Amino acid sequence: MRKTLVVAMREYQAAVKTKAFIITLILMPVFYGGMIGVQLLLRDKVDTADKRIAVWDRSGQLYDSIVEAAEKRNATEIFRGDAAEGRQIGPRFLVERVEDPTQAPEKMALGLSERVRKKELFAFIIIDPSAVDGGTAEHGPVQYHSNSPTYDDLPEWLAGPINQRIQAIRLERANMDVETVRRATQRVPVSNLGLFSLDEAGNIKQAEETNRVANFLVPMGLMMLMVMVVMIGASPLMQSVLEEKMQRIAEVLLGSVTPFQLMFGKLLGMTGVSLTIATVYLIGAFYALLRAGYGGFFPAEVVWWFALYLILAVFMYGAMFIAVGAAVTDMKEAQSILTPVMLLIFSPLFIWPNVIKEPHATFSVVASLFPPATPMLMLIRQAVPPGVPLWQPLLGFVLVTLMTLATVFAAGRIFRIGILMQGRGAKVGEMMRWIIRG
Amino acid sequence: MDIVEIDNVTKTFGQHTAVDRVTLSVPQGAIYGFIGPNGSGKTTTLRMIMRIYHPDSGHIRVLGEERFQAANDRIGYLPEERGLYKKMKVRELLRFYAELKGCKDFKGAVQRWLERLAITDWAEKKIETLSKGMAQKVQFIASVIHDPELVILDEPFSGLDPVNMNVLRDEVLELRRNGATVIFSTHDMHVAEQMCDFVFMIFKGGKVLDGTLDSIQNTYGQDTIRVRVEGNGFDARRIPDVEKVTDFGRLQELRINPGTDTQRVLEAIMKQGRVIHFELTRPSLHDIFVRIAGPEAAAASVAASVTSVPVPEPAHA
Numbered sequence: 014m015r016k017t018l019v020v021a022m023r024e025y026q027a028a029v030k031t032k033a034f035i036i037t038l039i040l041m042p043v044f045y046g047g048m049i050g051v052q053l054l055l056r057d058k059v060d061t062a063d064k065r066i067a068v069w070d071r072s073g074q075l076y077d078s079i080v081e082a083a084e085k086r087n088a089t090e091i092f093r094g095d096a097a098e099g100r101q102i103g104p105r106f107l108v109e110r111v112e113d114p115t116q117a118p119e120k121m122a123l124g125l126s127e128r129v130r131k132k133e134l135f136a137f138i139i140i141d142p143s144a145v146d147g148g149t150a151e152h153g154p155v156q157y158h159s160n161s162p163t164y165d166d167l168p169e170w171l172a173g174p175i176n177q178r179i180q181a182i183r184l185e186r187a188n189m190d191v192e193t194v195r196r197a198t199q200r201v202p203v204s205n206l207g208l209f210s211l212d213e214a215g216n217i218k219q220a221e222e223t224n225r226v227a228n229f230l231v232p233m234g235l236m237m238l239m240v241m242v243v244m245i246g247a248s249p250l251m252q253s254v255l256e257e258k259m260q261r262i263a264e265v266l267l268g269s270v271t272p273f274q275l276m277f278g279k280l281l282g283m284t285g286v287s288l289t290i291a292t293v294y295l296i297g298a299f300y301a302l303l304r305a306g307y308g309g310f311f312p313a314e315v316v317w318w319f320a321l322y323l324i325l326a327v328f329m330y331g332a333m334f335i336a337v338g339a340a341v342t343d344m345k346e347a348q349s350i351l352t353p354v355m356l357l358i359f360s361p362l363f364i365w366p367n368v369i370k371e372p373h374a375t376f377s378v379v380a381s382l383f384p385p386a387t388p389m390l391m392l393i394r395q396a397v398p399p400g401v402p403l404w405q406p407l408l409g410f411v412l413v414t415l416m417t418l419a420t421v422f423a424a425g426r427i428f429r430i431g432i433l434m435q436g437r438g439a440k441v442g443e444m445m446r447w448i449i450r451g
Numbered sequence: 452m453d454i455v456e457i458d459n460v461t462k463t464f465g466q467h468t469a470v471d472r473v474t475l476s477v478p479q480g481a482i483y484g485f486i487g488p489n490g491s492g493k494t495t496t497l498r499m500i501m502r503i504y505h506p507d508s509g510h511i512r513v514l515g516e517e518r519f520q521a522a523n524d525r526i527g528y529l530p531e532e533r534g535l536y537k538k539m540k541v542r543e544l545l546r547f548y549a550e551l552k553g554c555k556d557f558k559g560a561v562q563r564w565l566e567r568l569a570i571t572d573w574a575e576k577k578i579e580t581l582s583k584g585m586a587q588k589v590q591f592i593a594s595v596i597h598d599p600e601l602v603i604l605d606e607p608f609s610g611l612d613p614v615n616m617n618v619l620r621d622e623v624l625e626l627r628r629n630g631a632t633v634i635f636s637t638h639d640m641h642v643a644e645q646m647c648d649f650v651f652m653i654f655k656g657g658k659v660l661d662g663t664l665d666s667i668q669n670t671y672g673q674d675t676i677r678v679r680v681e682g683n684g685f686d687a688r689r690i691p692d693v694e695k696v697t698d699f700g701r702l703q704e705l706r707i708n709p710g711t712d713t714q715r716v717l718e719a720i721m722k723q724g725r726v727i728h729f730e731l732t733r734p735s736l737h738d739i740f741v742r743i744a745g746p747e748a749a750a751a752s753v754a755a756s757v758t759s760v761p762v763p764e765p766a767h768a
Contacts, residue, residue, distance in 0.1 A: 016551055019551050027536070260535075261530070261532035262535060262536060264503070264532055265528075265529075265534065265590065265594070266551075267503055268503075268528030268529075269528075433503065
C-alpha cells in the first residue's frame with residue numbers, strides 16, 4: 014500500500030501542480046458559463062427586418078382579422094418592455110391583400126412566387142373559398158408558401174387569427190354568443206405543487222409550489238459536473254500511461270512497483286484530482302446559490318452520493334483509459350479504441366432529459382441501474398425531489414462497484430502486458446486474450 | 452550462497468524461443484557479466500530474474516525466494532530501455548524512487564548520491580534539461596539509492612563517454628565492495644574482462660559460456676598469436692597452420708591449428724620481415740564472442756547442417 018500511495022501522490026502532484034490544471038479549473042466554468050451567457054445574449058438577436066406577406070383571401074372573410082391581429086402584434090408584441098421605449102425583438106408582419114378574379118389561380122400563385130423569389134414578399138397565403146367550412150383544397154384550406162421553409166414563426170402566428178375568426182364565424186352561424194362560448198371554453202392553469210407534510214409540532218404543512226427551474230437545473234448541473242470531472246480525472250491517465258510506455262519509464266518503475274500497484278496508484282492519484290476539482294466547484298456552486306438567495310436548492314443530501322459515484326466512476330473509466338494507453342503506441346491508435354469508452358461516458362447525455370422528466374418511469378430506473386451510466390443517471394434521479402427509494406442507489410452502488418472491480422481487473426491484465434510491449438499496438442482480440450488468460 | 456539460481460528456464464514469445472533451457476547460478480558478492488549478441492536473450496533473462504516476465508518452464512530463485520516480487524526492495528534494477536519523467540526535477544525524481552524503494556532517510560540518501568556522482572548543481576533542474584550522460588547517472592542513482600543486495604544493470608555503460616563510464620564503473624565496484632551482488636549485461640567485452648568475476652554468454656537463447664574469464668579462456672587454450680612486423684609487406688595468410696587472421700592494422704592476431712609448432716610459425720613470419728612483437732596467448736573474450744556468434748560460426752553452422760558433421764561444442768566452464 015505504501016508504494017501505491019507514493020505513486021498516487023506523484024500522480025496527484027504531477028496533475029495538480031501544473032499551470033494547465035489551474036487554467037482548466039478556471040476555464041471550465043468560464044467556458045460553460047460563457048456558453049450559457051452567449052445563448053442569453055443571442056436570444057434576442059433575431060432578424061427584425063419587416064416581413065411582408067400577401068394574403069389571397071378567396072373566402073373573403075378572414076383578411077380583415079389577419080390585418081387587425083398583425084397591427085396589434087406590430088404595435089405591442091415585438092418589443093422587450095414598453096412598446097414606446099422597449100427594444101424591438103421581432104420583425105413586423107406587414108399584410109398585403111392580393112386578388113385578381115381575371116387571373117387563373119395557378120397563374121396568380123406563380124406570380125406571387127416570383128415576388129417571393131425577388132424578395133418583394135417574404136411569403137404568401139392562399140385561403141380556400143370554403144376554408145370556413147373546413148375546405149376541400151388538396152393541400153388544405155389555408156396554404157402558406159415561402160422560400161424559407163425552416164422559419165415557422167409566421168405560419169404559426171397566422172394560425173392564431175385565422176382560426177379565431179373561423180371559430181367566431183361558425184359560432185355566429187350556429188346562433189351562439191362568441192363571448193359566452195369563449196368564457197365557457199377558457200382553460201384554467203394547473204399549479205405544480207409538492208406534497209403536504211407534518212412539521213415538528215405535528216401541524217399540517219402546506220405544500221409549496223415547486224421551482225421548476227431549480228428542480229431541473231440542479232440535477233442537470235450535478236450530472237454535467239460529474240461528466241466533466243470524470244473526463245478531467247480519467248482521460249489524462251491514458252496520456253500518462255502512453256508517456257511512460259513510449260518514453261520507457263514503465264520498466265524503470267516496474268523495478269520498484271508491481272504493475273498493479275502502479276495502476277492502482279495512478280487511479281488513486283487521479284481520483285484525488287477529481288475530488289479536488291469537484292470540491293472546488295461544489296463549494297463555488299454553494300457559495301453562488303447562497304449569494305443569490307437560493308441556498309436551499311443546494312443538494313446537500315446527494316453530495317455524498319456524488320462523491321461516492323465520482324470515486325467509482327474515475328476508477329471505472331480511469332481503468333479503461335489506462336488499458337487503452339497500455340495497449341497502443343500512439344494517440345492515433347488510441348482514438349479508434351477510445352470511441353466505445355467515450356460513448357459509454359457520454360451515453361447519459363443522450364437520455365438525461367427523459368430521466369429528469371420522469372425519474373420514476375421504468376425506463377429511467379433501468380437506465381440508472383446500467384453501471385456505466387449509474388454515476389450520472391442515478392444522481393439525477395436522486396437530485397430531483399423527492400428522490401428515489403434507498404434500495405435503488407444502494408443497488409446501483411453495488412452494481413457499479415462490481416463493474417468497477419471487473420474493469421480494474423481486466424485493465425490490470427492488459428496493463429501488465431501492454432505496458433512493456435513496444436513497436437506495435439495490441440489488437441482487440443489480443444487484449445481479450447490477455448484478460449482471459451492473464 | 453547463490454543469490455540468483457536459474458534452473459532449466461525457457462521463455463517463448465509466440466513461435467520465438469527467447470531463452471532456451473538456461474541454467475545459471477550467481478554467487479553472493481560476485482560481479483556477473485551477461486554477454487551475447489543483440490536479440491540473444493540477455494534482456495529477457497534479466498527481466499525473468501526481475502519477475503517482469505515469467506518463465507514458461509523451469510525455476511528461478513532470487514535471494515532465496517522463488518515467488519518474490521519484482522518490486523522487491525532488496526533489488527536494484529536498471530533496465531536497458533530507460534526513461535525518466537521529463538518534467539520532474541532531479542531531486543524530486545530521486546526522492547520519488549527512494550520512497551518507492553522504502554528508503555527511510557530518503558532525503559539524506561538523495562543528497563549523498565548527488566554528491567557522490569557530483570551532480571548537486573543539477574538537483575533542481577528538470578530532467579528534460581539533462582544531457583544523456585547526466586540522465587544516465589540519475590537513472591543509475593534511482594536504481595541503487597536504497598542500497599540493494601542485488602543490483603541488476605542492463606547495458607549500464609552504453610552511450611557513455613569515457614569519463615562518465617569510469618564514474619559509473621567505480622560506483623558499481625563500490626557497490627560490490629559494500630557487499631552487493633552485481634549482474635550486468637554489456638556489449639563491451641573489454642569492460643566484461645576488466646570487471647566481471649564471472650561471464651555468462653547467451654546465444655540464440657541458449658547458454659554457450661558460463662564461468663570465470665580464466666576458465667573460459669583455458670578451455671580454448673593458447674591458440675592465439677599476436678604479432679607485429681615492421682613494414683607493410685607482412686601477409687599472415689601465407690603462414691602455414693594459421694586457421695584465421697584478424698588484422699587490427701598495426702597488429703595481427705593469428706589463430707593457429709591445435710598442435711601447431713609455434714617456433715615454425717615464428718620462423719615463417721621472420722622470413723617476411725623484422726618481428727617487433729610476438730606473443731603466444733589465450734583468445735580474448737572479444738575473440739571468443741566472435742568465434743561463437745560471428746559470421747565464422749554462422750558459416751560453420753550452415754556447413755554442419757549441409758554435411759551433417761557435428762560442430763564442436765563451445766566451451767563450457
